[in-house]
Amino acid sequence: MERLPQDGIFILTLVFAVSVRFQETNAIESHYCPGTETHFVDVLQRREIPCAEAKDPLLILQGWRLELGVSSLDNIGTKKCFVTRVVREEQKKAILVCCHGYEGVFCETRIENELSFFKPLVEKRSADSNNYGNRSMTTASPALEALDLSSRSYATCLSWSRDHFRTFDGMDFSFEGACTYTLAAGTDGTWDATLKRDNCDTLDTCYKKLELILGMDVVTADGTNVFINDKKLNSFPFLDNGISIKRVGDFTYLESGLGVLAKWDGSMMIELTVLAELRHSTLGLCGTFDDDPSNDMTTRSGEVAGNQIQFAASWEAPGPGEVCPPLSEVHPCIVNGNLMETAQSLCSVLELAEDFQACHSVVQTANQAS
Incomplete structure (x- = not known):
């Protein structure tokens, strides 16, 4: 009887292994659950506002920046400017993932020590x-020795x-x-x-x-x-x-x-x-x-x-x-003295904005501390 060449033996062995694995896969219980795949993309946002509002501390905190050289007047004579910001938006895609507590190629293995x-x-x-x-970091610290x-x-x-x-x-x-x-x-x-x-x-x-x-x-x-x-x-x-x-x-x-x-x-x-x-x-x-x-x-x-x-x-x-x-051993407020007014304007949001009023009984503001 004529013997199979070496490559033929390898192919038969591979087919047999795949067949056995397929039978095992059908015999095991897979545990798939709905999941999501997350991607992040940078999106440019642009809006028109009165130019006088371009230095609003809340807008600056939200990342808006004035678009230079672009302005117009509306029908009542108010000067309008554009502000822009780049935000990272999350995009999700539905996929199948291993259920909680399972892993493996077919999500068949239970994780004992997850x-x-x-x-x-x-x-x-x-x-x-x-x-x-x-x-x-926002909780008042008692004395360390206690x-x-x-x-x-x-x-x-x-x-x-x-x-x-x-x-x-x-x-x-x-x-x-x-x-x-x-x-x-x-x-x-x-x-x-x-x-x-x-x-x-x-x-x-x-x-x-x-x-x-x-x-x-x-x-x-x-x-x-x-x-x-x-x-x-x-x-x-x-x-x-x-x-x-x-x-x-x-x-x-x-x-x-x-x-x-x-x-x-x-x-x-x-x-x-x-x-x-x-x-x-x-x-x-x-x-x-x-x-x-x-x-x-x-x-x-x-x-x-x-x-x-x-x-x-x-x-x-x-x-x-x-x-x-x-x-530098010099305090940054001294090095960047020209930014002091901007910093105080930004921080004043914590003192003045209605959203933070409920926090004042728990967290001291600068004015309360002084």
Whole structure:
């Protein structure tokens, strides 16, 4: 009998394997659910307003900018101008995804130890609203010496607005740096988080770029875009290799099997949380997480810095070709004195706008504080 050539044996083997897999697929139960694939597109908006309103603080906060050289008079003699802004709109496409709690090529495998997207943290916050680690940046902080930091099951570091930070152990500081910085990292080298402010010349374009190295994986949050190992995520939730990412409203949540969690809004707010197992093993701008705020300004060399500028400069982590400009010790309001009037006008919205009146009994305004 004539033998089959080698290529023929390979083809028969492949056909047999596909046949077996097809039978197995029909025998297993797939778990598909309706889902969405999200894309973001930049859209230019343009509207006509009275020119006198072009410097309205609310319009500026909303990102509107005057279109120069274009104006007209209406039928009653009011000068009209055009304002424009670029907004990022979300577009969704209906797709099928694995149901909650299942994974695999055919969504046939039940996940036994699925990550919880902050469920333990949410439960703890509900049970003990006075716990230090649960306070947001807008909550009045009691004296640090009155707190039992060692009882925390996790700690959260905050970065908000352009220049403000709060360490794992609760120390607040600010600096204006246009470089990439080590926000936090593990002393064992298993994880690392870097932060960079981008395009912060104007308020409406400023955002922070966050990069997380988690074991062998790299997660990059660049504005509202999220990348895993340079591959853009187009749909959520994502779960793979011990990393889970979920988007809820304006916020994106990340949780990893290394005890590192993150939350960001795609603009200027970032929360980085580490579980108690990482106590005494962190470094960077977020501090040492050892329940002692007095040594939070520990530099890269292991010494406690004498001031915030020295501390921040030690954690510069420039990328290839990046040059870090010197940090200024002069208050930005002095350096940019010509912008003081604009800043006061923008901030007056918090004092005068009806939308914020209900907040005044909880959050002090500048006038109340003085």
